[in-house]
Amino acid sequence: MALVPVAFPAFLFLASCAAVQSGADILAGTGQISESDRQAIVKTSGAVSATFSQITEEQEYYIGRSVAALILAQYPAYDNAALNTYINTLGQAIVYSSDRPEIYAGYHFLVLDTEEVNALSAPGGFIFISKGLIRRCKNEEMLASILAHEVGHVCSKHGLQAIKKSRLVDAFRVIGTEAARRYGSEELAQLTTAFEGALGDVVETLVVRGYDRKYEHEADDLAVKFDVAVGYAPKGLTDFLQTMIGDSTTASGKGWFKTHPSAEQRMEKVKGKIAALSSVPAEASVRTKRFEQSVAKLK
C-alpha cells in the first residue's frame, strides 16, 4: 500500500484520461485518497489529455452557433423559403442515412447569397451552400453529394479538430469537476477567451485555410457512402468535380477553390472508391426534374 503514492504520479502522466479517472475512482473508493484528491487528479488529467472528443454535444452546438454567426457575417443568407426547404429536406434525407444522424439541435442547412462557389459546415450541424455552387449543379445527385460531403465533416467532427489544444486545456481547466453550471466572473472571462480562440481556429480553417487534405478525402468517402445509403447515384460527386475542373472561376482561387484539394486529385480517389462498390443506385429523372424546378427561381 505504501507503494501507491510513489507509483501514482508516474501513472498519472502516462495513462489516458479515462484510465486516470477510473484509477482515481478506485483509489477514492477504497479510501486510499480523499474525495478532494480524486477530483484534483481527474481535473489535472483532463487538462493534460484535452482533445476534441471530450467536447460535449451541447458545447459543440454552442461553438457551432457562433461559428455560423461568423460565417453569416461574411456571406449574407439567401432568404428564399422554398429553396431553403428543398435544401433542408434533401439534407435531412442524407442525415438519416449518415453515421451521426442525431446531434444536439439537429442539422440545419442554409443557402448563402453569393456567386462564390462555396460550401461550409460549422460544428453542431450548421451547413451552408452558396448560390454559386448550386448553379454549378445539374441535378439532385450532384447537390446531394455536396451536402453529403458537408454532413460527413460534421459527422467526423472535422471542425472541432481545428481547435487548438491550448484552448481546450484552458477550458477544461475551468470546467474541471466543478459542480457550478453558472460561472463566476473570473471563470467566465477565462471560458470566454478560450471560446473566442476556439471560434477563431474553426473559422480560419473553414473560410481561410481549409481542412487538412485527409479530412477532405475522408468527407468525399463519406459522401459516397451516404449517397449510396440514401439511394443517390454517387457519380453525382464525380460529375460535380468534373464540372469544377473546367470552371473558369478556379483561377480566382476564392472560397471552395482555396480551401479544397484540387478537383482532379479528389476525382481520382472518389472514382476508385465508387469502383470498389458492388452495386450503386442509378440516377432518376424524377429527381432531376424536381431539382430543376427548385432551383429555377434562383436569382
Place this chain on the structure above:
Amino acid sequence: MKRPIPLTMTVSLLILIVSLLVAETLTVKVQSTSLRNTPKFYAPAVQSLSAGEKVEKISAQGGWIQVRTSGGITGWVHSSAVEVPKFDLMATNKGLKTQASASEVALAGKGFNKQVEESYRAKHKDLSFAWVDRMLQIKIAAAQVEEFMKKGKLGEFGGGK
C-alpha cells in the same frame, strides 16, 4: 470425486452474471428526440424524449436501440441520440453513476454554454445571430422527408438500385 466449487468463486461468478444481466441505462444527450415504434426515422413517434432523460436498453438493431422509459413505454431511439456507457467490469459493482462520471451527462450545461455565448456576444455586439436562430427554426418533419424519398424513389422506395 467432484470437488465442491469454493464459495468465493461462486459469489464472484454470480456477481459477474448479475452485472452482465443488469439492464444498461442510457441517457439522452441531444436536446430532444423521439421514441419511435419501429427502428426508422420516419416511423411514428411514441413520445418525445429530452436531454438528460434516462431509458433502459432492451435490444439493439443496426444503429437503433430498443429502450424502455421510466414510465414503462417501449420504443426505438437512434444510438447517436443517447450516451451509451462504456462497458467496464471494474465499475459495474459501483453502479452506473461511476460510469457516467466523465460523460456528456456529468458535463451537461458546463463549459461552452449559453452563459459563455452571452458573454461572447456582449463583447461582439455587432455580430448577428438572427439568421442562426432562423436556421434553427427550419424544421423538416420526418413525414416530409419520407414523402421526399418516396417521390424521389430513394431508399426503400427506390426501384433503380
